Amino acid sequence: MRWIVLSALFVLRLAARVDRVRLLKAVGLMAVGYLATPLVAVGLREFTNAAVAGRVDVATAVVCAVAVLLVLELMLGHFAHLSYFEVGELAETVLHEELVRHVNGSPRLERLDDPAFADSVNLVRQELGKTRTAVESVLQLGGLVLQTGFTAVLLVMLDPWLALLPLAALPSVLIGRRAQNLLELAKEATAESTRRTRHLLELATTPASIKEIRLFHAEPPLLREQDTCWSKTSAALRGAHLRAAGLRALGQLAFSLAYGGAITLVIWQAARGRADAGDVVLVITLAVQVSVQVAGASTLLTALQGVGRTLDRLASLREPGESPSPVEGGVPGRLREGIRLEHVSFAYPGTDRMILRDVCLTIPAGGSVALVGENGAGKSTLVKLLCGLYHPTSGRILVDGIDLRDLPPREWQARVASLFQDFARFELRLGENVGVGDLARLEDREAISRALGLAHADRIVATVPGGLSGLLGHGYGHGVELSGGQWQTLGLARCLMRQEALLLVLDEPAAALDAAAEHAIFDRYAASSHEAGHRSGAITLFVSHRFSTVRMADMIIVLDGGRVVENGDHRTLLAGSGLYSELYGLQRRIYR
Incomplete structure (x- = not known):
């Protein structure tokens, strides 16, 4: 229950932040509308007693008053809806912005490689649209609490025992909370298969992938796989919904027994002359209203509990604050020494497979560097490390002698110009x-x-x-x-x-271009990079499989199996008998 209260307070603070005036307007209108409902029951009692006593004038006046109350009950709720619906839309927009901030909150990418993080993001993305109604749920729940309190006062005035009727709603509320917990646990358990189902559906409906699916006649296996995933997911969710429905039915049964007891009590009192006909009508009407209030509160609490879980998941996505060691001057305005890698090794989060192994390199300031190697050699991974998108698993990357970990990541990345595959x-x-x-x-x-x-x-x-x-x-x-x-x-x-970049990164920048177009781009780009190198000591780092481009670099680094096996300029490497010479000769024969 504490969690629901905290969620309600969060929603109210959020609503007040986005539009306080509309929120207060909605609260006022809803309060009057909800109080009108039990007053209708009081009016029916007075009408019944007046009719039984033959007082036509009083009965007529009461009927008019009841009609006004009914109009207030219906119309004020409608006008309140116009206000809180707009507030809900604004609040949903704020929460979507918060989701974007959390997902992109870290300057590095480790969290995005975590399947658990991806599952949480997927669940929040699915459920965040429902938070639009969170403001409505909180206001309606507050209105029901006010209405139930007023109803309880009216019942106590008739008989103190009748005060137990609203309290009989508590088991239904508590059981409803347990039912919602079952549903939330089922959603979390099926998050991965739900994500896979959506991915398969996206594959089958996205123009970029449909071409290959059609040509390979891959629709049947994709549909079968999607059907298998969805069947597994829906079976788990259906079971959870059935168990939740059973629990809610037990809660409603408990309240129904209390409802019957209240009606029996007032009829028993009327039979002994302790209550009149109006009192019987009042209790029956209030009991019906309490039944509606209980059902409404149960539904709203369920919805609010779901919103609370979504908000909790959203908060869990927040990146823990970092406190890098203070570095005097921060990112240098000009590179003077360059970038040095000392025994750098790296494995992606959640895996033990080392992509880079004990890499030691010195990349001088102002030069151009090409990374060469077969697919899977670790070229793109090394590029991401230099961009500060990941930290090395072990070892250090030094920028003019300063550990890249100690530099403000966003400041460093602001000085990186990059184009990836x-x-x-x-x-x-x-x-x-x-x-x-x-x-x-x-x-x-x-x-x-x-x-x-x-x-x-x-x-x-x-x-x-x-x-x-x-x-x-x-x-x-x-x-x-x-x-x-x-x-x-x-x-x-x-x-x-x-x-003003200090590191210009081109990871297969012209893979979609032909060789002539690539060469033309690099001719222009080389002049620009030389100018940047002369002006600020900037380093140009590029990855390419075309050796006509690679040979333009001042320094060529050859990777194989995550290790640096050669480095030097084109002429030096070509004169050797290593991997670079072998790959260059193979490509030259192919082009000939």
Whole structure:
């Protein structure tokens, strides 16, 4: 019960924060409307007694009063709904923003690789839409408490024993809470299979994957797998719902017995002359109202309990605060020494498989570095470590002699310009798609045009109606759909927006382009990186499988099985008989 109270207080504080005036208006209207209900019962008692006594004038006046009360009960609730519904929508928006902050709260990615974290995010995402009604549930529950208290006072005035009728609702409430716990536990137990079911459904309905599914005739096995996952999930949830329904039925049965007892008591008193006909009508009417109040409170408590669990899960997603060691001066304004890796090893969270093993390297400031190796050698992982997206499992990464762990992560990442293999496709306006690379210059059309020029994206601009103001993609409007290579070129332009970067990272930046287009981009990019290196000691780090591009780097690092097996410039490595020479010769023969 304490948890429900805390959830209700949280919802009220949130509602007051988003719109205090509308909340107070809704509270006032609902309070008057809920008090009108038991007053209707009092009016029916007076009407009954007046009718039995033949006092037509009194009966007529009471009927008019009851009619006014009924209008207030119906209309005030409707007007209150107009206020608290808007407050609920605003509160839901705030909670969605909080979810986004929690998921993106850490500058690193370890938590996103945790299946338990993914399950919690999925559950919150599913249930967060229901929090829109949380404000309504709390206000209605408060109204029912007020109404039940007033009803209890009226019952006690007739007979103190009748005060037990509202108390008889407690077992139903407690049992309802137990039933909701069963449902929440079932949701948590099936979170992984639910997530898998949704993933399979997304695969079967997303244009990007439908092409291959159709060509491979993979629909039947995908549907079977989806059906198996969903059957397992629904069976567990159905069992939990049946058990919860059984428990709630027991609670309602307990209250029904109390309800029958109250009616029997007042009829017994009327038979002995201790109560009149109006009292019988009053008790019957109030007992019916209490029954409705109990059912309503049980439903609202169940909903509020579910909201409470969602809010609790949302709070659990909050990233624990970090307190990095203070470093005088923070991130250097210019790299003078470069980046040094000392015995760096790394395994992704939740696994024991080492992706990188005892890597020792020195990357001098102002130079360009290429990472080479077969698929799975650890190239992209090393790039992510240098970007500060992960911490090494062991060893250190030093930036001008300062451990990267000790630098404010967001400050370091603000000085990193990156384009990864799985680059983002922002279905925004063209200018925004590029401008997000440097939010401070999001509206700077000159800077955006410069970045587009460096990325050789002028032709893309020409094909988009409206130019920089034109919409991209079909997801949120009738925008222009681009090819994979065009999206990647825009990603490169986005990367080039950061002119003050200390680390420029290109992880297979031109994988969707042909060799000639890639070479043209790197010719332009090399000039830009040399300028950045001269100006701020920036390091350009790129991963490519094309040796015509790799040979442009000042330093080439060859990875194999997570270890550095060679490093040097193109001429030195080619003269040796190591892995680089072997891979270069193989690719040269293929191109010939």
